[in-house]
Amino acid sequence: MILYCSVGLLALLSLSIPVGIVLFLLGFGIDIFFSPFPLIRGLGNLVWSTSNNATLIAIPFFVLLGEILVRSGIATRTYAALDRWVSWLPGGLVHANVATATMFSATSGSSVATAATVATVAMPQAEKLGYDPKLFSGAIAAGGTLGIMIPPSINLIVYGFLTQSSIPKLFLAGLLPGLGLALGFMAITVLICLIRPGLGGERRLFSAAQMLQALVQLIPIVLLFTVIIGTIYKGWATPTEAASVGVFGAVAIAALFGTMNWRVVSESLMGTVKITAMIMLVILGASFLNFTLASAGLGNELSALLDGLGLSSLGLILVVVLIYIVLGFFIETLSLMVVTIPIIVPLVVAQGYDPIWFGILMIVLIEMALITPPVGLNLYVVQGARRSGRMSEVMLGAIPYVVMMLVMVGLLIAFPQIALFLPNAVQ
Amino acid sequence: MPERLLDGLKALNRRVASLVGLALLLCSAFVLIDVVLRQVHLSFGGTDEISGYVMAIATSWGMGYALMELGHVRIDLIRTRVGAAGRSLFDLFSLFTLSASVTLIAIKCWPVLERSLANSSRANTPLETPLAWVQLPWLAGWVYFALISWITLLAALVLVMRREHAAAEAAIGALGEAEAAK
Numbered sequence: 314m315i316l317y318c319s320v321g322l323l324a325l326l327s328l329s330i331p332v333g334i335v336l337f338l339l340g341f342g343i344d345i346f347f348s349p350f351p352l353i354r355g356l357g358n359l360v361w362s363t364s365n366n367a368t369l370i371a372i373p374f375f376v377l378l379g380e381i382l383v384r385s386g387i388a389t390r391t392y393a394a395l396d397r398w399v400s401w402l403p404g405g406l407v408h409a410n411v412a413t414a415t416m417f418s419a420t421s422g423s424s425v426a427t428a429a430t431v432a433t434v435a436m437p438q439a440e441k442l443g444y445d446p447k448l449f450s451g452a453i454a455a456g457g458t459l460g461i462m463i464p465p466s467i468n469l470i471v472y473g474f475l476t477q478s479s480i481p482k483l484f485l486a487g488l489l490p491g492l493g494l495a496l497g498f499m500a501i502t503v504l505i506c507l508i509r510p511g512l513g514g515e516r517r518l519f520s521a522a523q524m525l526q527a528l529v530q531l532i533p534i535v536l537l538f539t540v541i542i543g544t545i546y547k548g549w550a551t552p553t554e555a556a557s558v559g560v561f562g563a564v565a566i567a568a569l570f571g572t573m574n575w576r577v578v579s580e581s582l583m584g585t586v587k588i589t590a591m592i593m594l595v596i597l598g599a600s601f602l603n604f605t606l607a608s609a610g611l612g613n614e615l616s617a618l619l620d621g622l623g624l625s626s627l628g629l630i631l632v633v634v635l636i637y638i639v640l641g642f643f644i645e646t647l648s649l650m651v652v653t654i655p656i657i658v659p660l661v662v663a664q665g666y667d668p669i670w671f672g673i674l675m676i677v678l679i680e681m682a683l684i685t686p687p688v689g690l691n692l693y694v695v696q697g698a699r700r701s702g703r704m705s706e707v708m709l710g711a712i713p714y715v716v717m718m719l720v721m722v723g724l725l726i727a728f729p730q731i732a733l734f735l736p737n738a739v740q
Numbered sequence: 741m742p743e744r745l746l747d748g749l750k751a752l753n754r755r756v757a758s759l760v761g762l763a764l765l766l767c768s769a770f771v772l773i774d775v776v777l778r779q780v781h782l783s784f785g786g787t788d789e790i791s792g793y794v795m796a797i798a799t800s801w802g803m804g805y806a807l808m809e810l811g812h813v814r815i816d817l818i819r820t821r822v823g824a825a826g827r828s829l830f831d832l833f834s835l836f837t838l839s840a841s842v843t844l845i846a847i848k849c850w851p852v853l854e855r856s857l858a859n860s861s862r863a864n865t866p867l868e869t870p871l872a873w874v875q876l877p878w879l880a881g882w883v884y885f886a887l888i889s890w891i892t893l894l895a896a897l898v899l900v901m902r903r904e905h906a907a908a909e910a911a912i913g914a915l916g917e918a919e920a921a922k
Contacts, residue, residue, distance in 0.1 A: 328834065329814045332814065334838050365795065553771065560765075586806075688817065
C-alpha cells in the first residue's frame, strides 16, 4: 500500500493532474484495491465535515489579511522604514530584505506573497545602490520563506488540521525557530559581507530623527502582529477569531495611511477566494486519502515496515529529512506537506516524537523546498520581479540561506526545546 | 463559439467569487463583533457554527473561480517539456480527471443532504440549524463546479481540435511558477 501510494503519487503528479484531485484518485484506488469494505460511501460526509469547519475559515481570513496589507502598499512603507534601522550593518539593504520579509511573514502567513511583496519593493533599490544581484535576490527568496514559519502561518493551520494537533501550540512553537532563522539569515549576510565587502553595496547611516520617524511607520504593523499572537497566546481568541481581528486591523492600518479604497477591497477578496479554493481542494483530497489509508490499515503496514527497516528513532528522522530534501527539489510547499503528512507523520509519531515538534521541523524542510531548484517557487517569484539577469543568480544567492536552514534542521533535532519551549511554558 | 462560452463562464465565476468574498468578509466581521462582545460578557453564540457553514459553502462555490483563473496547483515538470499539442493533451487529460472526480464527489455528497431531508436533521447545537438549509447550497456548489468543469472541458476540446492551442492553453493550461504567484 505504501509502495502503491508513493508510485501512484509520483506518476499522477507528473501527469500534471491538479494535486487535490491526485489525492482523491489515490484514495479511490486504495478503496478499490486495499479495503475490504467500500470506503467511498464515507466521501460525502467527509467532504461536508471537513469543509464545515470553523478552524479552517482562519485560512481565508489570514489570506485576506495578507492581501490587504500587500495591495494597500503597506509593504512599501515597511521596507523604507526598516531600511533606516538595519542598513548600517555590513550588507546594508540585504538586511532590510530579510527584516521586511520577517515582519510580513509575521502578519500574512504566506511565503510566496511575502517574497513577491519584498521583491517588488526591493529590486529597484538594488540596482540603484550597486548591490551584488546574487546575494540581494537570494536574501529575498530566503526571507520570504519565513512566511510559513513565523505565526500566523497558513501551513501550520493545515498541518494542525490534518494531524489533529493544537494550532495555537504550533503557532507558539514556530515563533522561536522562525525568529532564529531570520537572525541566522542576517548573521550569515554579515559574515559574507565582512569577507567580501564588494557584495554588500554601500552601508548607510541614518540620523536618530530619521530612525524615530521610521519607527512611527512600523508601530501599526508591529501592533497588528502583537494583537494577533497576543490574543491567541492569552487564550482570548481562537486562531480564527484572531484572524478576523487581524483582517480589520489591516483595514484600519490601510485606512490610516490613506491607501484604502474599493479596488483594494475587491481585489483582495477575489484573491482570497481563489487561494482558499485552491488550498481547500488539496485539503479535502488529503483528508479523504488520510481516511482511506487509516481505514485500510496503514498503521499495521507502517509498523511492519519500521520493524523491517530496523532503524533507530534518530535514523528514522534522518531518513525523513533526506526524503523531504529530495522531494523538495521537485514538489512545492503545500503540496509537499499535504501529500506526505498522511504517511510520514504517523510513522514519526509512532516512534514517540512530538507531532508539534515534527510540524516545525517539517516547515523548515518545506521552507528549504521553496528555494531549492529546479522547482523553488520563491526563486521564480524573485526572478519574476527582477525582470533581468539570469535565474541561476537567484539560485546561487540562495545557497548560504539554504545552509542556514540545514543548520536549523540540525539544531531542532539536537535541541527539540527550541520549538517546544514556548508551547510548554504556556501550559 | 467556444471562446464566447469561456468568456461567459469567466464573467459568471467572477460574479460568484465576489459574492463568496463578500460572505467571507461579513463572516469575519461577525466573528470580530462576537470577540468584542465577549469582553463585556455578551455573545451572539453560534459564531463557530455559522463560520463553519460559511466555510463549507464558500469552499464549494469558490472552486469554479479557481478553475477559471487556473488556480488549482499542478506540477508541470514534464508538461513544460513537450510541444504545444502535447501540452494541450496534458491539459485536456488533467481537466477530464478533475471533471470526473468532482462529479463523483457531487454524487456522493447527495446522500448527506438526502439524509438531512429525510430525518429533518437539525444541528446538535444551541442554534439547532436545520442542516438541509446549509447543505443544499453547499451541495449546489459542488454540482455547479462539476458542470463548469465539463463545459470548460468541452469548449477546450473544440479549441484543441481546431488546433487553436494558444487559446486552449489560456483557458485550461497551467500557469508557470512565476505567473502563478502574481
